[in-house]
Amino acid sequence: MATILKRLNLEVELVTVNFGVYRSWVPALESAKALGFPHSILRLDRSILDEAVEMIIDDGFPNNGINFVHRQALEATAGEYDIVADGTRRDDRTPKLTRDEIRSFEDRNSVEYINLTGFGYKTINRLASQLFILKREKSDIHNNSDYEIEIRYLIDKIRGMGESLRFFPEHYQTRVIGWK
Numbered sequence: 001m002a003t004i005l006k007r008l009n010l011e012v013e014l015v016t017v018n019f020g021v022y023r024s025w026v027p028a029l030e031s032a033k034a035l036g037f038p039h040s041i042l043r044l045d046r047s048i049l050d051e052a053v054e055m056i057i058d059d060g061f062p063n064n065g066i067n068f069v070h071r072q073a074l075e076a077t078a079g080e081y082d083i084v085a086d087g088t089r090r091d092d093r094t095p096k097l098t099r100d101e102i103r104s105f106e107d108r109n110s111v112e113y114i115n116l117t118g119f120g121y122k123t124i125n126r127l128a129s130q131l132f133i134l135k136r137e138k139s140d141i142h143n144n145s146d147y148e149i150e151i152r153y154l155i156d157k158i159r160g161m162g163e164s165l166r167f168f169p170e171h172y173q174t175r176v177i178g179w180k
Helices: 002-007 026-035 046-059 063-078 099-109 121-131 147-159
Strands: 014-018 039-043 083-089 112-116 132-138 172-179
Touching: 002 083, 014 026, 014 063, 026 039, 026 172, 039 063, 046 063, 046 147, 063 083, 063 099, 063 147, 099 112, 121 132, 121 172
Parallel strands: 014 039, 083 112
Antiparallel strands: 132 172
């Protein structure tokens, strides 16, 4: 998304939301540096993360908790920027906003919200592989800056090491590490 916006001559700053539980922003900073984008960390209150973890544990799956964090992150970001963009795609299950939620978000905050909703995984993968040097590896706290990382970290801290795997199965992450 940042590449598209930069190509349109818009000022782009990559922002990672963090709750102070774990330095989850490090991989995002590394990717931002590799691509030449400025990066900042938007620190949100730990209570948001605590509430999300409670939702996930109560639900037995992560979708509602991650959506909750995403909405809080968007609201906070809208307080800082006129255009809020993220990499959510058409095929993503979570985080996901409905069309009505997007309209409400834009109207309430007087911002533009842009994402990759029109693009599916195949298209994103093809375009990304043409533009970027990518690294595909098992997702863990050292290579991922998603909300999931601090959530996993906190679940393991509360419930015991490895307990987050009950809610987040092992999966692979593709990370941008440079331009082609």
